[in-house]
C-alpha cells in the first residue's frame with residue numbers, strides 16, 4: 589500500500605513539473621494505511637543535480653489528525669478552478685499591535701495580547717483578504733497571532749468557521765471531535781505551532797527598546813534586532829529562529845500547497861521575516877532591511893512548485909489588480925454570486 593502511495597506521489601510530482609525546477613522546493617505528503625509518505629526535493633546545491641529525498645515513515649497521530657477535520661473542498665467551485673490551475677494561495681499576516689508593541693517593549697516569546705488598535709488592524713486585514721480562499725490556518729502558540737487570525741477570519745466572505753485543533757493528547761483530540769461531515773466541511777482547521785513563535789529575545793524581553801538603545805548604543809541594538817546571525821544576550825538570532833520556523837514551514841505547511849490547499853499563516857515580525865527570506869531567497873544582507881508592519885497581509889501564489897509574491901491585497905474593498913490571479917478572480921466572483 590505504501591509503495592502504491594509512493595508511486596502515486598511521484599506521478600503527481602511529475603505531473604506538476606516539479607522535477608524540472610532549478611530552484612524552489614517541492615514536496616508531497618500522502619497518508620495511507622498508517623504510513624506517511626513524504627517526497628521532497630530539497631532546495632540546496634544538491635537540488636540542481638536533481639537529488640531526490642524520499643522518506644517513508646510511520647504516520648504520527650498528530651500529523652494525520654491535522655487534516656482530519658478539513659472539509660472535503662472538492663465540493664466547492666474553488667477547488668474546481670484550483671484543479672485546473674494547480675495554484676494555491678499563501679497569506680502571511682504579522683499580528684496586530686500588541687500591548688507591548690504599544691509600550692515599545694521587547695516582547696519575543698512573552699505572550700502579550702492585542703491592543704484595541706491591534707484588534708482593529710486584524711479586522712482590517714481580514715477585510716483585505718476576505719475574497720482569498722483559506723483552507724488551513726497556521727498560527728504561533730502566542731495569543732496575539734491567534735487573536736489576529738480569528739479576528740481576520742470574522743471578515744471572510746466564505747463564512748467558514750476557524751476551529752483550533754487540539755492534538756496535545758488523545759483525550760483532547762477525542763473530546764474535540766466533530767461528528768458531522770457537513771459541519772466539518774464548513775470549518776477551517778487552525779493549527780498552532782510554537783515553531784512559528786516570535787524569536788526568543790533572551791534578556792531583552794520586557795526591556796524598553798529606546799532605553800536599551802540609550803544604554804548599549806543604537807548600533808548594537810539594531811544589530812541585535814535586525815542582523816541575521818548575531819543573537820541578543822541569551823536569545824535567538826534570526827538564523828536560529830529560521831532553523832525552527834522555516835523547518836516547520838517546509839515540513840508541515842509546504843505539503844498543503846502541493847495538495848492544492850490555500851493557507852494563511854498568522855505569526856510574528858521575525859518568524860515571518862525568516863519565512864519570507866526563504867520564500868523570496870533573500871540573502872542575510874538583504875533580510876536586514878526587511879521590516880513588516882503589524883496587521884498587513886501579504887499574498888503569495890504557489891504554482892508549479894514555486895512561490896510567487898503577489899504583494900498585499902490593496903484595500904478592504906478593492907481586489908488590487910496585482911494581487912488577483914484568474915483563479916482568485918473566479919473565486920471572488922463565485923463568492924459574490926453565492927453570498928450577495
Ligand SMILES: O=C(O)[C@@H](CO)OP(=O)(O)O
Nearest residue numbers: 693694695696786813857
Ligand atoms: O519585541 C519583539 O518581539 C519584536 C517584534 O515586536 O521586536 P523587533 O521589532 O525588535 O524584532
